Amino acid sequence: MRKAILSCILAVLFFGGADGRAEEKIGALGRIEPPGGLVQLACPHGDVVAEITVKEGEYVKKGAALVVFESxxxxxxxxxxxxxxxxxxxxxxxxxxxxxxxxxxxxxxxxxxxxxxxxxxxxxxxxxxxxxxxxxxxxxxxxxxxxxxxxxxxxxxxxxxxxxxxxxxxxxxxxxxxxxxxxxxxxxxxxxxxxxxxxxxxxxxxxxxxxxxxxxxQSVLRAPKDGTVLEIHARAGETAGGRVMVTMANLEPMYVTAEIFEGDLSKISAGMKAAITGSALSGTLHGEVETVGRVISGGSRTGKVRIRLLDSKAASKLINMEVDVSIKI
Known part of the structure; x- marks a missing residue:
């Protein structure tokens, strides 16, 4: 509900353009996300961890060993x-x-x-x-x-x-x-x-x-795709027991998923420029609208707009952070 209210408040903003005319922008709340979302890897059986072969922040290729079990x-x-x-x-x-x-x-x-x-x-x-x-x-x-x-x-x-x-x-x-x-x-x-x-x-x-x-x-937990190890939830000697062992994601490129009020969705199209700001960001991130969602949430009356960031380095350290989005229309 909070998102819906803020989206309505920020819905349409006017700023002066370079040519003296007002620039119309749509504001909304968004969240920083990796392209394929977070990948959480679990061990389906009750094996014992023998060795953790990677470190948090390490980039791994598909098939790389992450956790080795005693079996x-x-x-x-x-x-x-x-x-x-x-x-x-x-x-x-x-x-x-x-x-x-x-x-x-x-x-x-x-x-x-x-x-x-x-x-x-x-x-x-x-x-x-x-x-x-x-x-x-x-x-x-x-x-x-x-x-x-x-x-x-x-x-x-x-x-x-x-x-x-x-x-x-x-x-x-x-x-x-x-x-x-x-x-x-x-x-x-x-x-x-x-x-x-x-x-x-x-x-x-x-x-x-x-x-x-x-x-x-099954005795080795491997990376299902290329990506960066974000979190390791296990230690050597622990029993896996079906819980999440490693969280990883592809961090290039990074995206922001904005919740846009249903009345403004029709004004947005792919290729539009977007500015991203947030309390933990040292500056403004820039991106382009890649896709505009077609499904409206029944509760918040908003739809999802996916924005591809031009610089993913800063955003990759703040996954799932809530940000303010301004889309120039």
Missing amino acids: KVSRELELSQAQATLKEADELGAKGVALQELKVRETVELGRIALTVQEQRVVVADAEYDFALKRQNRYEGIDGETLSAQQMDERKSQVKVAQAKLAAAKLELDRLRLANEISTAFARQELGRLVLNREMSMTQARTRVDLARERLK
Whole structure:
């Protein structure tokens, strides 16, 4: 309410310009702020502070370590063990897969050799059967008085034996083909199982590494962006317990957020010059209007105007200080 009353009192001021004409200005109360506001960093878990690695007023880059917790040592060990497990799973899995790939090739090659040998046996058995059959046919064409019945029976018996050998050789060839297909399929199935097991083991090991790496990250409080450390709220040996540990902000450029009475907002536009004064300021700060707010506060009936300061050095030491704002319109 106090801001609304003061904004109304200071709403429109008239000063003499260089050309003798009155300069119209709008006055209001404002507050010095960094561009992204204050960043308050807390530790979400109940860890113990081991070391504060920065000082108040120090400028840090994004990712810089601010506070180190005691859990860092144990979590580094946890990550190292997880990485070793991942490496072991990779090496053992790769070795098992390589051995099974060799076994598959060996199974295929041995099967091919066995089939080649048996195919040759079939060829030999077929030739023997053909020879026995032709010899029988030749003897059947000779006068029966010359060839005895016993001799004819022997020839017929030889044909039957040769025929049986050929049939057996062909059956063995079929059996070898089926056995080769089955053994090759089993070998390849085992290879697939080993590949899948390796992938599963690697996935589980990678997950443990990722979790360990994330836990290690939580053991160090780091700057989320470039900025200056404004306040440190922790000491070595204290328990974090979810409270704010460090406050930081980007101090370049600095801004003033002015609370402008709703009736004057339409008179203000980006680029207008503004003068900033305050009890703690040694002189007047100058700036330009950057944005004009569109939302009116229901209680104070004011809107926010954001002014970018041309010189941020003095203002950066007085963050959140209330100041008087005069905007030349």
